[in-house]
Amino acid sequence: MKISRGVGVRPAMRRTGGLLCALACLLLSACESIHPDIVKGHTVGEAERAAASADAGREAVTQPAQDTTPERAPRPTAFYEPGTGIFVGTPVEQVRSVGEGNITLNFENTNLREVVKVILGDLLDVNYNVDPAVQGAVTLQTSNPLSKDDLIPTLELLLRMNGAALVTQGGLYNIVPRDSAVRGMLAPQLGNSGLALPRGFTVQVVPLSYIAAEEMQKILEPFTSPGNVVRVDTVRNLLILAGSGPELSRLLSTVRIFDVDWLAGMSVALFTPDFVDAETLSSELEIVFGDGGESPLSGLIHFVTLDRLNALLVITARPQYLEKVSEWVERLDRDSGGAGQRLFVYRVQNGKAADLATVLGEVFQSEGGSAVVAPPELAPGLAAMEISSPPRPPEGGAAAPAVVEGPRATVPSLVPAAVFGGEGVALTGGAPIRIIADEINNALVILATSLQYKQVEAALRRLDVSPQQVLVEATIAEITLKGDLKYGMEWFFSNQIGDKQGIGQLDLGAAGIGAIVPGFSYQIIDKAGAVRAVLNALADDSRLNVISSPSLMVLNNQTASIDVGDEVPITTQQQQATTGVSTVVNNIEYRNTGVLLSVTPRVNVGGLVIMDVEQEVSQVSTESEAGSLTPTISKRSITTSVAVQSGQTVVLGGLIREQKAVVRSGIPGLYNMPIIGPLFGTTSDEQIRTELVVLITPRAVHDSTDAAQVTEEFRSKMQSLRPLSIPKEEKSDKVEDGEPQRSWPRVGPDEGVTKPTESRTAPSGTVSEVAQDATQPAAIDWPDDALLLSRGSELTAD
Known part of the structure; x- marks a missing residue:
């Protein structure tokens, strides 16, 4: 059957059809020619290697033998896996229509709608619909007859040339503009389902197995036609393709070629x-x-x-x-004749060279061998000896024997005693290693082979690390036990505070503490915070004496100590001559007294700080005679090991001391007058009981950032100690609730109204006076880290 439209056949159209067929054949042949060369491969330089082997054989015959030492057997590798060398897949052959066609098409500048009517309506007898926006002209001539299976691909080619596409919906063929073919008209189909591609413009979802979707998109870009859709879903590693049947067939074939197991090759x-x-x-x-x-x-x-x-x-x-x-x-990988022991210098960055040398010497010790660590020492009765490597023999001569100076002895070789745990290293064989510590330059001088030094250096990298630091903040306080505290701090906490936690707030109204210290408030966070709050309240009641509040930074697993006090001379030995002049010779030693604190912290990975604490508060007893070289020293000490998380506080207490004192009290200014003073005062004996409490807060400092944070926090605490500058003339009247209120500057600890005084006489006769304010509490000595949120700056009086 022949269909002819328009003017007769033109030679130019025959050439166009031939070019299209030739182009299709070239594409197929190109796809088929990619894989064989790659799969087959090619051994580069095979002929050159054979020629080189032949030349080497000829040289072996003509040249005299220089070295008869047999080479070592090939050593197996730790892992050896040759790949397939295949990096592209086999292209799928295009299915061609079977049988000869009997349809000939000849169009010469024919309207596109007429061409659609001829192919779909007259030849295929199917239902079709043409969008009004589809326009164009077609010129086509087939030299060889076509079959019915070739009509749809031919029509899709003509439609693509005119910006249109064929979309099938059920049994209806829609001819629509190519730009609107995807939107709302197509349902995606799985590209690797094995089903034949449907007729017309379709969407294929292609899951990729071995190659990334973005990489495949780059490969497909040169093969896509205008109007094709190539989208990437990186999350699911999917490729979304849209196009006509022939276009999708070409793209899917390209995907199968490159989506192969690349690692297996x-x-x-x-x-x-x-x-x-x-x-x-x-x-x-x-x-x-x-x-x-x-x-x-x-x-x-x-x-x-x-x-x-x-x-x-x-x-x-x-x-x-x-x-x-x-x-x-x-x-x-050979040990050359001159590759013996060499001298290496390792600069220690974070530790001490002597400590590292000792550790390495202990690590590389074993039965029958030992590492040499400087300074070397000899056992009594033994002499040093020197062993030198034998010199190289001259060519053709015999080797010279080793030179040994000194008495004969057996020099064992160094073998490792143990293997490091975790990522440690082990030393295997070789000559003895000498590790010498240069303490002046803080360096290690190592005499070893290159391989031995690499293993020792790997160990040094794990040992020579930056150590952690610990900031230890301690508060050493002495509490006078009276009133609720007469049985000690431990009893008070157990029966008064208990384990209650929460937020506590005092009455800040005019009738409460706000009239005395406006703005005063605190917050109880945990047990340590509760202790701080109680100690602050005790300071208000003049029952707390902070002996010392040191802060010190110490390296991890190192001991830090603070000594604040006096050195007291004590006679330890006395000698006197029995004849001649009677001369007495005394041996004097000095004993440290005062506040002595020694802390050794150890920090683990989880932030737990384990501390060995030695705390002592000592003084010369008042019962000792003045000028005596054998004084009595009163001492209270704590020696313990505690574990606490970084940033938390541990409380050590319970050291109670009791002493007698003579207390005098009366009308200020009158009870101290001679003769008539007792008429205006009283004198009584009192038992003074005090308890020593130590609060220690460690904080782990891991790096420079933590150190800068700690420094800034301490600086802010120092800034908060600045006194408020209030002008003396600052005085104003305020009216609140219709009544005038007068505002006065805040009264300092040494200012205010007349204060009745109370004096206490210690057994040694020393008189100490303690001021008690009837209307204004004594100034509170707040610790730096007290849980004080706000303070008042003024006192308000009616």
Whole structure:
């Protein structure tokens, strides 16, 4: 059957149809020609290697033998896996229509709508619909007859040339503009389902197995036609394609070619050298194979060094190159004749060279061998000896014997006593290592082979690390036990405060504490916070005496001590001559008294601080005679080990001391007058009981950021100690609730109204006066870290 439209056949149209067929054949042949060459592969330099082997054989015959030492057997690698070398898949052959066609099309500048009517209506007898926006003209001539299966692809080609597309919906064929073919008219179909592509413009969802969707999109860009849709879903690794049947068939074939197991094609080997380090071996192999340069092999072989394992990872796309690399590893990994022990210097960064030398000496000790750590010492009765390596023999001569000076002795070789735990290292064989500590320059001088030094250096990198620090804040206070505290602080906390936690707030109204200290408030956070709050209240009642509140920074696992006090001379020995002049000789030692604090913190990974605490508060007893060289020292000390989280407070207490005192009280100014003073006062004996309480708060400082934060916090505390500057003339009348209120500047601790006084006479006769304000409480000595949120700045009086 022949269908002819328009003017007769033109030669130019015959050439156009031939070019289209030739282009399709070229695309198919190109797809079919990609894979065979890649799968087959090609051994580079095979002929050159054979020629080189032949030349080497001829040289072996003509040249005399220089070295008859047999080479060591090839050492197996830690991991060796050659790949397949396949990086592209096999293209799917295009299915061609079977049988000869009997339809001939001849269009010469024919309206596109007429062409659609002829193909869909007259030849295929199907229902179709043409969008009014579809316009165009078609010129087509078929030299060879077509079958019915070829009509739809031919029509889609003509529609694409005119910006239109064929979309099937059920049994209806819609001819619509290509731009609107996807929106609202198509349902996606799974691209790897194995089903035949439907007729017309469709959408295919292609899941990728081995290649990333974005990478596949870059590969498909040169093969896509205008109007095709290529979208990427990176989360699901999907590719979304939209186009006509022939276009999608071409794109899906390209996807099958490149979506292959790329890792299975790569060849990988892991080499562990015996005599050189992996980094040196890698640099030498890069010179041989030209990786990263202008060599033809650039990019085909990759060398990756693994310092932790002292291994070299080789990755290549060609299995034969992996064999070549293995051969060169065997050639380069050799202990040359002059590669003996060398002198290395390691600069210690964070620790002490002597400590590291001692640790390494203990690590590399074993039965029958020992590491040499400076300064070397000899046992009594033994003499030093010197062993030197034998010199190289002259060519053709015999080797000279080793020179041993001194008495004969057995010098054992150094072998490791144990292997480090975790990421540790072990030393294998070799000559004895000498590790000498240079304390002046804080360096280690190591005499070892290159391989031994690499292993020792790996251990030093794990030992020579920046140590942690701990900020220890301590408050040493003495509390006078009277009233509710007469049984001690521990009884008071157990029966008065207990384990209650929460937020406590005092009455800040005019009838409460606000009239005395406006704005005063505190918050109880935990038990340590509760103790601080109670101690602050005790300071208000003149029952708290803060002896010392030191803050010190100390390295982890190091001891820090603070000594504030006097050195008291004590006679420890007395000698007197029995004849002649009677001369008495005294041996005097000085005993530290006062506040002595020693803390050794240890911090673990979780932030728990374990502290060894030694606290002592001592003084010369008042019962000792003045000027005596054998005084009595009154001492209260605590020695314990505690564990507390970083930033929390631990309380140590319970050391109660009792002493007698004579207390005098009366009318101020009159009871101190001679003769008539007792008429205006009273004198009584009183038992004074005091308890020593120690509060310690450790804080772990891991790095410079923590140290800067601690410093800034301490600086802010110092800023808060600045007194408020209030002008003396500041005085104003305020009216609140219709009544005038007068505002006065805040009264300091040494200002205010007349204060009745109370004096106490200690057993030694010393008189101490304690001021008690009848209307204004004494100034509170707030610790730096007291839980004080706000303070009043003025006093308001009616």
